[in-house]
Amino acid sequence: GEGVGRPATPAEVRAWDIDVRPDFQGLPRGSGSVLRGQEVWDAKCASCHGTFGESNEVFTPLVGGTTAEDQARGRVAALTGNGHPQRTTLMKVATVSTLFDYIRRAMPWDAPRTLTDDDTYAVLAYLLNLGDVVPSDFVLDQDSIRAVQQRLPNRNGMNRAHGLWDVKGRPDVRAIACMKDCGPEPRVASTLPDFARNAHGNLAEQNRTFGPVRGADTTRPAGA
């Protein structure tokens, strides 16, 4: 560095070091009840996420799709098969720290960094209650959150044994570069349905008006 930059002051690091890790490093002191959380929720969150965190208006529903059995197992059954239409936040998240960290840093979406730590605990408690992870009289704080981690429905749902983190990782799919007489006679299995032809707007207006191709006029049927 040679004298470039300067030491950060402790207050500066405190001001910006707001992340919370799965091992709860970074978790601030504080606490909040489900009851208080409902107040925060109704005032600051419900307009976007719905009264019960179920709204699909601005984002995927936050809760839903998890069962008591999932909570016991730590794996959300609805993630296999086609049972549940959408994957809610609670169906996926394996680390409760993630929710605390994110709500504190980014929510409410249009006014991030405005929640107090206590209100973050409270509104997370309420959200967990909406998802049946904690009872209505629950008080979330820096200690009780550890127990919550052990009840998260999908806490055992993550897998890091794959080749996609390390640049030298081993690929899971091994294709072969066949050059001729490869595979079966091709058969088209999926196309865009006719009704969707113009769903992305008139493609004639999304391509250059000269060159080797034009954009298809999708206001008219194909081949017209």
Added chain:
Amino acid sequence: GEGVGRPATPAEVRAWDIDVRPDFQGLPRGSGSVLRGQEVWDAKCASCHGTFGESNEVFTPLVGGTTAEDQARGRVAALTGNGHPQRTTLMKVATVSTLFDYIRRAMPWDAPRTLTDDDTYAVLAYLLNLGDVVPSDFVLDQDSIRAVQQRLPNRNGMNRAHGLWDVKGRPDVRAIACMKDCGPEPRVASTLPDFARNAHGNLAEQNRTFGPVRGADTTRPAGA
């Protein structure tokens, strides 16, 4: 090729093939007198180039700086030394075709491609007369232009024996990449005069406002 593009028609080639070469390939039939040329000049050229082709208002003067002796020799003496303040067109041009070609394709500057061939001959005749290359009763046409070529003041002034046309040409300057104890102690011989400090506008406003440097505030004296 493979069927891309199509043959040009003769009329198309005629419409666009307007260049005139030094050997007069491409020169159209036609003619124009100095007298007619003056009419064209006063109507269409003088506003920019001056009544006598001497104006410095929109461009370097077209005529001036050549002598009868230059005309005899085919070399413009004023191109050596510091005699003439500006190099006029006539001091430089070695090929009369260049003037015909250019006037026809590009002049008048604000209405190119509007001169007839006859008027091009005429106005060029006038210009040559302003430069004392042809007499006032001269008529320029596709034949007489050859004689004019032999009177151009700088007709022998071009040199193609240099290494800058061919990518494999031989450079005229051969520097050596000395690495230490090179040359004499450096001495600054030229700097921007103080009065020119702000001549290009305030340089503070021509540099980024952050990074390793700022632009100098040239509205104030250096070092102020």
Added chain:
Amino acid sequence: APAPRGAPAGDPAILERQPWNTSLGKPVAARGYGLPSPYEANLQRRESPGLTRVNAASVSFAPLQGLFGIITPSGLHFERHHQGWQDVDPAKHRLMVHGLVRTAKVYTMDDLMRLPSVSRIHFIECGANTGMEWGNVAVPTVQYTHGMLSCSEFTGVRLSTLLDDCGFDRAKGRYVLAEGADGSGMTRTVAIDRALDDVLVAWGQNGEMLRPENGYPLRLVVPGVQGVSWVKWLRRIEVGDQPWAAKDEAIHYVDLMPDGRHRQYTSIQEAKSVITTPSGGQVLVQQGACEVTGLAWSGRGKIKRVDVSLDGGRSWTPARLETPVLSKALTRFSLSWRWDGRAALLQSRAVDDTGYVQPTTRLLREVRGTKSIYHNNAIQTWRVDPNGEVSNVQLA
């Protein structure tokens, strides 16, 4: 070429003088900062209708169908914001490096730009690129199938230079967290081997500063890794001993496998390619000569070869590659073709210098199912119909 229109003598576009040939044009510096021709207005970055519900947590796609070479014009660079984009004041922007370091430090833009910097051409691809196509054909054009992809020359200081400057703990420091200054405070974990390799803290993009939409004045450049890790409006780097499981690495950018588990920290963009012309939603102007051209890239290194098939994968021909072929950068490929007016199924297949071969949709689905959203690097198929229309199809 079409027969000359109008008079048999020839094409009026030639025989008649055009305004640009008979008038004085506009002066220099008429625009101190220039823009494309008005005739290019069709090529815009666009949203895919219905993909997201709010457009400040959304994507705009680059119009790959109309781009040339490998450099993406910065004005058409794809966008992905989680809480909208911001015009950050560079005079008030800071970068803090802390955590497992000897000295936590703060850098201004002035500081950073005094450090040794490098310039490198790299692609950036969103991990969700082609994500709508896992189960079936969902969108019509290459802009929407593959347009979360761009390639630029980035300039900045190596992250390793900053980590060294702060004296990071080489024994315990195994991960770094990168955080953005926007409302989302975007956070992503980068493993230390990546961080010390080719990661940049960049301010320059294609010769000028980053655009506001791309993180002005500072973004992390993580070559080969999905776009979400290229944290924009970068303000903080923390060195730690564990990954952070931030929202966008614990709830999103996790790949759902058929067993109901998510792969977490999937990051590398494996080798992939796509034909950009002719491509879905385009119509071939006529039979005969036509270049089949597209882009190939690999998050693991250089592109070694691209093969093109005109018969849906039955037979393949190696394409020409434009130079330079650079590591973790787009590579432009082309194959000359004579379209005879018959139906065709166009595909391209990238091979990178690790020997990895871009897989078919079928192979990929056999391992990963159809619900993983991210990292769909399957071979794309475009069908050419006898009427010249090209459309997006998937093979069985």
Added chain:
Amino acid sequence: APAPRGAPAGDPAILERQPWNTSLGKPVAARGYGLPSPYEANLQRRESPGLTRVNAASVSFAPLQGLFGIITPSGLHFERHHQGWQDVDPAKHRLMVHGLVRTAKVYTMDDLMRLPSVSRIHFIECGANTGMEWGNVAVPTVQYTHGMLSCSEFTGVRLSTLLDDCGFDRAKGRYVLAEGADGSGMTRTVAIDRALDDVLVAWGQNGEMLRPENGYPLRLVVPGVQGVSWVKWLRRIEVGDQPWAAKDEAIHYVDLMPDGRHRQYTSIQEAKSVITTPSGGQVLVQQGACEVTGLAWSGRGKIKRVDVSLDGGRSWTPARLETPVLSKALTRFSLSWRWDGRAALLQSRAVDDTGYVQPTTRLLREVRGTKSIYHNNAIQTWRVDPNGEVSNVQLA
């Protein structure tokens, strides 16, 4: 870095929340075609006052003092027009190839873009770049000394492909004429060996179409050769057996030698380099670390080495070169420096792969005098004063 301002606890830029961190930003595709940050407005292409008398036959210079890497943002590409720039309608644009060919042909844009094309990164430099500095220091900054220089990725068809397509006369065809569609009908002769080598008829620039100021929709790209030969709005190629001596190769772009004769058809841009930071008109923010960085290029091939001197040419140190180092392209070089607050004379010197060494002003003047206007590739000297101000100087 300056000591934290304000409260001793730290920098308010960190301790106080900034608007971009506490608000929702702007949506994606807010701008379908993006622009630089408003904080970058100082970097514009600009005219040099007094250089020309009318601004439609003039030059705007690229702000090299603020650019990074080797790609020039197209919005800041230098301009040189002789009769202003035009918005040519691509539907009415034609290219004619004729002269000593078997079949004279006309191509539409549709036609051309169906042909095999290539993409290449090349610099373009006006032959008159640095022309004001032959006799003495005339302008203050690198924008005005060297800003008729840009570098882009160009895409187009090889001129040789078109010449072959028309069956040009290999025995008699020794030169081609290129002509523009603008009011100046710009015409330049290119020798056939160049024409058949790496010359392109290009439509693409940095991934999109050429900008109108740079010849939309078609320009000749003549790598290594001065900009005036890169005919914009290209509409005609004629094959001939003699050079044309067009206005801009018989009256301008001719180099006046001390003997009173002009060198005609001087074209190649010989190896040259310039330090862009720190450079004239800049002020160093503080002592200590500072990168000395700049650009090097050669019209004859690749840059092999760039040396930097801090003492006015007494001693030299090889600089770092960024990759890729490409033929007839800009190459970015850098050298780490610690400025100790004393006066310094900064220079850079390019060496290309033919072994050619960029000359000093003195050497160049010994051969060419001071009146040749064009092809000034002398070593540039910037003086750093103890107060941090950098200025343009020339040495004896």
